[in-house]
Amino acid sequence: MVMTRSEPDSCPGVLRLHEAADGPLARIRVPGGRLNPEQLQTLAEAARDLGDGRIELTSRGNVQLRGMRDAAALEQRLTAAGLLPSATHERVRNIIASPLSGRVGGIADVHGLVPPLDAGLRGAPRLADLPGRVLFTLDDGRGDVSGLGGDIGVHGVDGENFALLLGGADSGLRVPADAAVQLMLTAAHEFLDLREGRWRVHEIEDGPRRLADRLLLAHPGLDTTATRVETTAPQDIPIGWLTQGDDLVTLGAGVRLGSLEARVAEFVAAIERPIYLTPWRSLIITDLEEWAAEQVVRVLAPLGLIFDANSPWLQVSACAGQPGCAKSLTDVRADLAEAVETARVLPPSTPAFPRDSLLPEEVVASGRQHWSGCSRHCGRPRGPVTDVTATPTGYRIDPPES
Template sequence: MSELTSPDRSRPDACPGALQVHQAADGALSRARLPGGAISPAQLQALADASRDLAGGEIELTSRGNVQLRAVTDPAAFAARLAAVRLLPSATHERVRNILATPLSGRVGGFVDVRGWVADVDAGLCADPDLADLPGRVLFTLDDGRGDVTALRGDIGLHAVTPTEIALVLAGADHGVRLRPDDGVTALLGAARVLREIRGSRWRLHEIEDGPAAVVQRLGLSATAEVIELAAPATTGPIGWIDQPDGGVTLAAGLRFGVLPARLADFLVAVDRPITVTPWRSVLLHDLTEDMAEQVVRVLAPMGLIFDADSPWLQVSACAGQPGCAKSLTDVRADAVRAVETETLPAEGRQHWAGCERRCGRPRGAVTDVVATDDGYRVDPPAR
């Protein structure tokens, strides 16, 4: 049961945070966790100000619904600013607060409102000293039943099957374990403790042979339902105008390469409505009136927010490339921009531009790889 099946993780997990930063070619990379992707206007303003004062003036959105700054000149000062707006509530647990949640939950669709689960999971993680030992790669998912974040294949998750029945998802799959909604968070935190006990040098639950079975057994649970097949990962999250049943509007907007310039962040802050960062590197503005939503689209679309679901920019992702990464062979983002603007993309559909064979930042699912080599770009179509 404890036999390990994936390549040995002999080096420590170096996933960056606000306190443990990554030293890139262009300086320190500092990352802030946003459980459930939620961020208040005041918190976003603090990030925008920090990006101008301490970094390159941009906020990068990550595939885990978090945010990061590149070329940070003073990581300690950045961490202090995060703590001042409660984006760094625990110095010991900051890197394990990787909690994805359905971005529209509680506003549009879904069987349950998972926002309360987000707060309870985050509080439970931070309250247990032992869970600080979990690797920064561990991912928790809280899905209201539509399947959007469960499809991203986290380590431990809750997935609403009906309004009164929850699946415990392990290593990105259903194993037939069913819970009452009120018992879900307790089971998830228990599974996290089991993962800590059995992981050895591994970072992810799927890397442990029979890891999900070990979790189920140690928690005293059992399969009581037929296993459900989970959805394939979506290439993009919601985009555009979304009517809320309460009469409000959510606007969902993409960004080129998931990069939010500080000036554009200032305008989002000025709208003064709840904001969600998604794992598709997009942003959602919630609870708008129709007049407010129309004004946001009119003003912010020309500034870079993408409200068109058919935009080619939503099909193109890229690693940091030069000058941010010393391993990159070229400035892949500049090359990708030229390809989009001149309509010379090398493939149709989802594509990821990478400066080397590591292909950092590659999204899940069927993606064409456009990989820089010494002889130019090589195009690798999705595996069949």
């Protein structure tokens, strides 16, 4: 798809808030999704003291705080916590990494690539001009993040080499692990030379191929292959008890509609273990002894975190809806919550059919589904998904094409 943008990139950050219908919204980049306990505590306190009391998890492993009442105080708190290390580059630090990498499965540990990639982005003044929508992906070979629509990424093919992904697809270029970050940064510079006002690599005519050609000219020693890595968008959220390679335990915790109450976030921070935000709007709590993991589940499950991989909450997502979005026709999150609680979210194996002009209580949909307050379908996940869309005459259900 080729697209010409006439409007400037308006992605929000901390220093440029978005004026949502329910008040100013701040988006905080969390490269690789990694938070230390002190940082999560800072976010919880900011949400409680300055916002609406919730931390929103995004599909890029970042966070949003809504209803911000004091932008200066937020900036001060986040800077002190190391969550705003650059005023010039804050919105370009969009890096997703395989959340379980180095602990459970995978071919290569990609978390070690996050700090140098982030530092490289912040260290190049010109890269501050990257659009806020550009996404970097680091996949450890399991295929969990390569299909999420990244612009520039690497995908582990063995313990020592990565495939370079451009526009979400394998470019055929191969790079050793110790050169992967530098090649990604070079690709970012080359994208700026090619973009001509476009925001994403796939929006440039023949963008991935042209970008790959430029990289080959800059690095003629790069290996190439005709064998391509397939990139899909699996909805395989890591949930529950996961045994690490060192016999410690990782816990995957689902968050209902990606909205984490500040009070619950403070309980998670009190565990004092590394936390990872996933692009499926869930949490990964790592490096736990077995007894500690059991206690965490006992405390956090009653507070609403999800440790059951079969929970219907893991099948559903929604846009902001009312009152957060002025374009929404209804409060889709409240309607969706009612559908889950009254068992109207059916298992994936249940046949689904298109329906139209439905009252909220008449909506019954099966499998993975996204509820939208209007036809823009903001926040819709990649891959096959049933669309439940609010219209002026009621909800419309559109199952995925078979």
